[in-house]
Amino acid sequence: MQPVTPGAAAGAWFPARVGTLPQDLLAELCEQAVQQLQSGKVSFDAPQMCQRCRTAGVEISPADLSQVLRILSWLFGTAAKNKLTSEEFSADVGKRFGFLPQQSAQVIQQVWKEKRESLVVLEDVKPMAAAGQLIDFQWKLGIAMSADSCKSLKSPCVTVALKVADSLGNITQKSFEMTIAQFQNFHSQFKEMASVLETF
Numbered sequence: 582m583q584p585v586t587p588g589a590a591a592g593a594w595f596p597a598r599v600g601t602l603p604q605d606l607l608a609e610l611c612e613q614a615v616q617q618l619q620s621g622k623v624s625f626d627a628p629q630m631c632q633r634c635r636t637a638g639v640e641i642s643p644a645d646l647s648q649v650l651r652i653l654s655w656l657f658g659t660a661a662k663n664k665l666t667s668e669e670f671s672a673d674v675g676k677r678f679g680f681l682p683q684q685s686a687q688v689i690q691q692v693w694k695e696k697r698e699s700l701v702v703l704e705d706v707k708p709m710a711a712a713g714q715l716i717d718f719q720w721k722l723g724i725a726m727s728a729d730s731c732k733s734l735k736s737p738c739v740t741v742a743l744k745v746a747d748s749l750g751n752i753t754q755k756s757f758e759m760t761i762a763q764f765q766n767f768h769s770q771f772k773e774m775a776s777v778l779e780t781f
Contacts, residue, residue, distance in 0.1 A: 599649050600682050603637045606630065607685055610646070611692035614653035618661065618700060625650055626752050653689070660693060661700035667693065716752060717744035720764070739764040 602610075613625050627643035627650075634641050656677075660670050670693045674686050681689075719742045724735055741764075742756040759767060 600680070600685055601639050602634065602685070603639065604684055604688050606634060606637065607688045608692060610650055611653055611689055614650055614657055615692065615696045615700065617654050618658050619703065625746065657693065657700060661703060664701045667697065715743065716746050737761055
């Protein structure tokens with residue numbers, strides 16, 4: 582059974598610069614795609630990877646890198662669902678991504694060869710993450726010097742810092758302040774969510 586590419590031809594999805602990525606960084610992107618399929622979690626720091634590409638002399642945007650990761654996730658996920666052999670996978674990559682330099686195609690094929698067994702046994706392969714992930718959560722107690730939510734200055738408040746990865750794997754940081762009462766309510770809601778999740 583041949584995997585079907587949704588929408589346009591897969592080659593049209595790949596940013597033109599993917600063929601210029603250093604082989605070690607492309608292999609790392611492939612590994613990230615495999616880990617995403619295995620765990621369902623997104624932990625890809627596109628801006629940091631972009632910086633590493635620049636250091637290697639390749640200019641590529643975080644959005645393009647995130648797109649490459651999604652395509653690799655789709656490629657490996659589709660191959661896993663169809664239980665493609667290494668030979669079938671190589672032929673499929675050659676057909677779909679014939680515009681890639683041979684070395685880049687070989688990197689992708691090598692990762693499939695190494696990771697195939699661990700992917701084809703997954704019962705529910707999800708080629709692309711549908712929702713973002715909470716990567717980090719930190720809070721600290723302080724004194725409000727100026728805040729919309731605190732009625733008077735110099736009153737205790739809690740500053741919350743979140744690190745969130747969106748569905749493309751882009752990691753952003755968000756921070757906000759809450760009064761003590763708001764934080765206590767926030768905490769009780771988290772405890773309630775945790776107890777509900779334990780029943781699944």
